[in-house]
Every structure is written in C-alpha cells, then in structure tokens.
Amino acid sequence: MPRALPDLSHQALFPIRPLAFETNASFLERLARAHRLTTTELLDGLRIRRPKISPDRQRIHGPHAPTELYLNASARTRVSQYTGIPEAHLAHALPCWQGHQDRGPATATRPGGTMRPSDLPAVTGCPHCTIARTGQTRPVLRYLPHQHLVCGRHRTWALGPHTLQDMTVPHTHVLLHKTPEIVLAHHAHLRLVRRWGPDADEAITQAAGLTEHWRRHAPKAERIWPARARLIGNGKDTSMWEVLAREAITYPETITLAGLLVRRPSARYHRTRPGQPHPFHEVVARSLNRRWLQDPTYYPEDLSHFIRHTPRHPDHPTAYRHHTKPTPGHRPDTIELTQLGYQPPPPQTTSRRQRAR
Template sequence: MPRTLPDLTHKALRRIRPLAFETNASFVERLARAHHLTTTEFLNGLRIYRPKISPAREHDYGPHTPTELYLNVGARACISQYTGIPETHLAHALPCWKEHRDRGSASETRPGGAIRPSDLPAVIGCPHCTVARTGQARPILRYLPHHRLVCTRHRTWALGPHTLHGVPVPHAHALLHQTPEIVLAHNAHLRLTRRWGPDADDAIAQAARLTEHWRRHAPKTEQIWPARARLIGNGEDASMWEALAREAITYPETITLARLLIRQPSTRYHRTQPDQPHPLHEVVARLLNRRWLQNPVHYPQDLSHYIRYAPRHPIDGTAYRHHTKPIGHKADTIELTQLGYQPPRPRVKRHGTRGR
C-alpha cells in the first residue's frame, strides 16, 4: 500500500519554509523528502490529483529543460493548510505560486496542477547559504533576480544551465574570491537599484547587451576580460569560463556603463552612419579604460537600439525591491558554442613507422 500523510486537520510533522525565489517544484520536493516520501506520494497523501504534463508543449521537453510544477487554487490551499504557512507568505516567497490559470474557487476546484517548462530563468542558489538555511547540501533551484546572482558572503555567482555539444556543463557557480572588482560592482548595482528601481533594471539590461557584444568581438589587445576569466576558472580553460561566466566577466564594465546611461541622459545614442565616429565612443572608451572602443568599428550598427534609455525619476522614501520575476529571456539552456567558445581539438597521436 502506498504511504500516506497525516490528515489535513493536523499540521506537518516538520516545518519546512520556502526560500526566497524558490521554484514550486523544489519546495514541494523538499516537503516530501522531509517526510521520507516521493513527490508523487506526497501529493497523493494530500489528495492532490496527479499534475498533468501539458500535451501542447510536450515537444519542448528535453534532458536539460527546467520544468516547473504549477498548482491550481485547490492544491495551493491544501499545501498551505498542511504546512501551516499562509498563502500570502507562500506567494511572497515563490514567484510561480499563483501562475496556474485558475478557474473557480478552491472549494469548486479539484486539487491538481500541471508540469511544463518554466517561463523564467532558474539557477542554483549559493550552496553555502542553502546549507545554512536548510541543513542540507542538495541544490535548490531559484528564480534569482539579476542583483541576487552574487553572494557577497561566500563570493559566488550563480550561473544558469549550460551545455557543450548537448552535454551539461558541471559548473553551477563561478567563484569570485580572486576578482574583488566584481563584488564591488555588485554593491554599486544594489545602490543603483535602490535609488532608481525599474529604471536601473532597464539601464543595466541595455548595458549588458552592449558589453556582451564587445566581449564576443573584442580585439586581441583586450587583456582584462581573458585575465578575469582565468582567475574565475582558477586557471582552467579560460576561454570556456569567458563564455560560461560571460555576465560576471563583463559585470564591472556593465555597471559602470549603466551608471553613465542612467545619470547622464544626454549620452543617448543617436543614429549615425555605419563606422561614423560619435562623441559617445570617446566617452565610453575613457570610462571603461578601453582605447579600442574609440573605434566605431567595434560598435554594432544598430547601436541606437542598444542605447535608447531615458531615465524617469529616482525613487523617494522607500527602497525599491525586486519581488518575483527577474529580468531576462525565457529559461533556455544555453549552448557554449553559441557564445563563441570553441573547445580545443583533441590531440591525435601520430605513430611513426620504423625504418627497416
């Protein structure tokens, strides 16, 4: 007979609380594991109907596609009642807690849900913080906003899922112990966010697109980013780490450029002819300490689409805080070769012939 949980009139045997920005699937799995049950047994014990896999998107599934458990209003009420955690608290911590398309009230809806690929980018949170919060070393997937990817206490940067020729890359974090400039940039990022709120997000997103373009097309004279990649990778395949930790590699320059865009609206880029110098080129080259950025050939021809930022007003009074959905595109596993990484070819041993 399958194992069942205590009746819902009783509270959970162990109090398991969600981590900020945790996925629904991770939280439910931790609840089940705390009671020595599988996720299926846990849901069955709560009389939650087995979640359905959306047939319309079944072709989107793959070995590296992150999936999410979307719970309907009835299932959410069951879990809230069993754990003793109000739904308002669960919705505050779990970004996708209410993402299911509900029809009817909790009393009218049969508890259930759906499993489908996540629409948000999920990363593995800092492993040291996870152990401190949960007492276990199991990785926990979280929808961390961009300004939460860095853990300043343990000097880690949470990377997204990556593959190389379809095989998962066994690196979930970049270590920042030898790159203090990245941690300093993170502190500047937080100050921008607190003061400017969503405007800072827009400026940083545009600056990140531009620095990524520069990283991919940087001349051989560029030495700072490759050196930073070697430090992050601890000497292991610097070219791979330059692609794998691309956001961390260019992070100090991204934040510096974003501060320029948000504080000086006059720097907005106006459309010019290709390869035509612009006053902004010299300003950026001097600000980022890159002489090669004075050459307009290193800028994309559609730069007016990259830099189109016009700040509104700084936030007065309370500080701005990300709550749920981080900035970013759909959560897809990123292939390293698409980021410009070309793995070295294996050496072929040549066997010479002996003379007779």
C-alpha cells in the same frame, strides 16, 4: 506491494519554510523529503490529483527551471494548511505560486495542477547560503533576480544549469575570490537598482548587450577580460570559462556603463552612420579606461538595438535576465562550447564483471 498512502490530514511534523524566489517544485520537493516522501507521495497524501504534464515548449535561451509545478487554487490551499504557512506568505516567497490559470470553478475546486517548463530564468542559489538556511547540501533552484546572482558574503556567482549534448555541464557557480572587482560591481548594481528602479534595469540590460558585443569583437590588446577568465577558472579551461561566465567577466564594465547610461538617457538612443564618431564614444572609452572604444567601428549603428525586454518576475519588477529568444534550432551555449572542444564526462558504464556480481 504498493506503498500505503500516507495520512497527511494533520499539520506537517517538520514545517519547511520556502526560500525567497524559490521554485514551487523545489519547495514541495524539500517538504516531501523532510517527511521521507517523494513529491508524488506528498501530493497523493494531500489528496491532490497528480499534475498533468504539458509537452515541452521552445524555451528562451538561458538557464531555466527544467520543470515547474503549478497548483490550482484548491491545491494551494491544502498545501498552505498542511505547512501552516499563510498563502499570502507563500505567494510572496514563491514567484510562480499563483501561476496556475484556473479555467472555471470546477477546475479551481478540484485539487490538481500542471507540470511544465517555466519561462523565468532559474539558477541554484549560493551553496553556502543554502546549507545555512536549509541545513541540507542539496541545491535549491530559485528564480533569482539578476542583482542577486552574486553572493557577496561567499563570493560566488550563480551560473544556472547549462547543457551540452543533453548532459549538464558540471559547473553551476563561479568563484569570485580572485576577482574582487566583480563583488564591488555587485554592490554598485544594488545601489543603481535602489536609486533608479526600472530605469536601472533598462540601462543594465543595454549595457550588458554592449559589453558582450565588445567581448566578442575586442582587439588583441584587450587583456583584462581574458585575465578574469583565467582567474575564475584558476588557470584551467580559460576558453570554456569565457563562455560560461561571460556575464561575470564583463560585469564590472557593464555596471559602470549602466551608471553612465542611466545618468545620460539621451545618449542611449543616438543614431550614427556606421564608422561615424560620436562624443559618447569618447566618454565611454574614458569611463571604462579602454582607448580602443573610441573607435566607432566597435559600436552598433543604433545603441537602442541592444535593449531587450524579457519576462520579469511577478512582484519583482527589477528582476531581469538579458537572454533573447533565438531562431529555431539555434542553441548558442551548445554551439560555443562545442567549438571550444568541451567534452562532457563520459557516461558511466558497467563492466561485465560488475554486472556478474
């Protein structure tokens, strides 16, 4: 027999507060789970039509919410009334809360919505902070700004979901207990954002592109970045961690370089011929304590080539992620991990004896 439709005309017995930057789908799932319902049953009980599922689109490279739930104005009002949380508070905490585009008054007044992938980078928040704030061990998917990927209290870095051969890589966070310089860089990152705002965002974006370029083409004399990968991975699968945690590995140098760029904006846009030295190269080498960066061959012809603008979070203009849209069919994470020989865990199969039971 089909399960009876729950009566949700009254206010929620177990009010659930959204976490900052949480996805709509995660918030509604937690709300439903608190009342021992599925998300579909919750929406049915609120008399909200089941959202339409939009076809999957080409996603921007990087971690993204697999599926986001967008509700129209009428549906958002019903959820707000049920939870007892004003819509203004929900819109402030949930970046995509008002992401549904109502087409005409009929669409806005009929409670419903759509399900489709989000264009904003999404990661699972710090597991320790999630337990403290929700009382549950289940991960919470959030659109965390880049400066909040590091949890200084619990020394973790949120990686975000990565897949290989359509299977999730079993690592969602980096442990930073053996790399205190990354945590210190996180505090410097926060100071840069508070002082310089969007200028710091642009400088960090460019600095991240440069340090990633250097990581890929660093000479054998470079020892710090491979050492960080070993510390992060606790001496295991170093090559894999160099790919998964590449932003974390170069993060201290990225923030140092960004501080240099934001204070010398004219240096960011200089043009030189390939192989031609520039005073800025010497300044960078001295600031990062790497002599090999005096060599102009490690720099692009135009530093502004590394500036990449990506979609930003609504109401949070300094939130960014320096992933770029790849060419069709190109999946950098998958290609790199495959070349490293990473094998996802084999699917669990059921033996004949177990099936017979």
